[in-house]
Amino acid sequence: MTNPHVPLGKGPVARVLVTRALHQSPELADALRACGLEPVIIPVLEMAPPVSFAGLDDALARLKEFDWLLFTSANAVQVFRQRFPGELPSTLHVAVIGSVTARAAQQASIPVTLQPEKATGEGLADALLPHADGARMLLVRAAVARDVLPGVLQQAGARVEIAEAYRTVVPAHAPMQLKELFIGQDRPSAVAFTSSSSVHHLLQALQAGGGELPELTVLATIGPITSATLREAGYIPTVEAKEANVASLAEAIASALGPQS
Structure with a gap:
């Protein structure tokens, strides 16, 4: 299935589907409104506990054994802080994948040692390579995630332990809401994808509801991995988006849709 890149834009304000988890949607919604667009919020993923916290709790009990603590999402930071409310070992370095995760760490009183310029797993891996050989690293992340980061670090000589902090699941109401949205006359002109998970979960929800993405919908991504x-x-x-943040994504969508009449 292909997209001929022609926006549907109907009415004075183009509508944009926001698929982020509900607690993460307001920032993108505000950025879209600032660009003269109307956000339509239907989360296609929500956080759920992992099948078991045993692995994470075991790693946290041994936190002094690690040289580096790695976070690839704000969600992972939040769950970590819930499970480990105490002070971090003074010898522990913390690396985060991007500005959103760094902000979550700051709010959780977790000092960040390293943040790469490129907010991707590859970017974080490259930034950590000089510290990898012989280092003990704890990666706190979602149950299902790309393996680029731990793979690169392990090849460079690091011992990487992965601890699952949460799962992402499709909300029960999403399939029918999406079907009704896309068969309606006022369907959105664009869909904003902020992660690979948002792609997988949107398509999964559409399939479950018996719907599909209309051919003329503008599909906007936050970066090359999501693309x-x-x-x-x-x-x-x-x-x-030119930069991996919601403001840049909103601007890219506004540019693709053109002036709103």
Whole structure:
């Protein structure tokens, strides 16, 4: 299935589907409104506890054994702090994947040692390479995630332990809400994808509800990894944010849709 890159734009204000988890949607919604667009919030993923916290709790009990603590999402930071409210060992270094995760760490009183310029797993791996050989690293992340970061670090000589902090699941109401949204006359002109998970979960929810993405919908991604995931699923991204943040994503969508009458 391909996307001919023609927006549907109906009415004076183009509507944009926001698929982020509910607690993460307001920031993108505000950025879209600032660009003169109307956000339509239907979360296609929500956080759920892992099958067991045993692995994470065991690692946290041994936190002094690690040289580095790695976070690849704000969600992981929040769960970590819930399970480990105490002070971090003074010898522990903390690395985060990007500005959103760094902000979550700051709010959780977790000092950040390293944040790469490129907010991707590859970018974080590259930034950690000089510290990898012989280092003991704890990666706190979602149950299902890309293995680029631990793979690169392990090849460089690091001992990486992965602790599952949460799972992402499709909310029960999402399939029917999406079906009704896309068959309606006032369907959105664009869909904003902020992660690979948002791609997978949106398509999963559409399939469960018996719906599909209309051919003329603008598909906007927050970065190259999300774009690659969309292509792997058989869709061509219309536009990609110049920087991996919601403000840049909103601007890219506004540019793709053109002036709103």
